[in-house]
Amino acid sequence: MIQTVIKTPESHPAHRTIGRTFHAWDGHQYYCDSWESGRGYWMTRVDTQPEVSDDASSPYRRNVSEQAIGRNFYLVPVQSTSHTRH
Secondary structure (H helix, E strand, C coil): CCCCCEECCCCCCCCCCCCCEEEECCCCEEEEEEEECCCEEEEEECCCCHHHCCCCCCCCEEEECHHHECCCEEECCCCCCCCCCC
């Protein structure tokens, strides 16, 4: 029997993909909310309404292969909130 493994930002806070925001080929930004063994990453558009955010068949959700990261989904740099004096 194959056991499904699911990784989330809570279970893997230092992961390079899960818990991060990406700019996609379709012009939208997606938040990588999890990774599932045998399926890849699950991403949700950042402008998704809460009532469809968990619906895998929603056009706001994408199942993304690991090979698409860096090819079709590009990491959005984290903006620094600190202020530096010059």
